[in-house]
Ligand SMILES: Cc1cc(-c2n[nH]c(CCNC(=O)c3cc(-c4ccc(F)cc4)cc(O)c3O)n2)ccn1
């Protein structure tokens with residue numbers, strides 16, 4: 001039977017990356033997506049902006065919304081201090097299966113928990129299920145129409161603290177206009193736009209970094 005794109009991406013990792021070497025996993029995925037098939041990873045250009053924000057925040061507890069094949073999960077986890085953890089939510093079970101294998105190839109399974117299911121259902125369970133108090137960093141990279149409702153849900157569930165950083169992918173392409181309007185106009189956030197390009201293309205896209213002011 002025909003393989004899927006995530007399966008072909010995983011095979012490219014297993015063929016070209018070194019086990020236990022997260023940076024080689026990231027490079028193998030970027031090469032596959034640039035030379036063979038486009039895929040919706042944050043990519044290397046926006047990935048460097050992600051790296052700089054993660055290094056600046058030095059988070060202990062990270063929430064990622066939208067795992068896909070685990071590219072940004074591996075990118076973030078490779079920069080975290082030893083006892084830091086990432087919880088990453090993925091809606092599609094086939095993507096989650098691939099992501100777990102990419103994460104294992106990078107040797108980062110101890111830092112990462114892949115959770116399957118819709119963000120709207122899992123966010124209210126974070127405290128009781130995973131013993132989370134508040135998140136230091138939230139990377140929004142899931143369904144674009146869920147960025148705003150899920151940000152409000154995170155606020156209402158007390159999962160954000162003064163200084164929590166929200167970093168949102170795709171705020172231009174595919175675009176998240178209602179989310180942008182909210183974080184740029186709400187007195188509870190200080191926002192900054194990092195102009196870049198849609199992964200592996202010349203189309204404009206960017207990341208929006210927003211600090212929750214409490
Ligand atoms: C827990 C939970 C998780 C999810 C969830 N899990 N996985 C995702 C993936 C979402 N990501 C995207 O759709 C996406 C799309 C594009 C794109 C596509 C086509 C184009 F032409 C141009 C750009 C580019 C990107 O960078 C993207 O990130 N959502 C959903 C709900 N609840």
Ligand SMILES: [Mg+2]
Nearest residue numbers: 042141169170
């Ligand atoms: Mg994205």
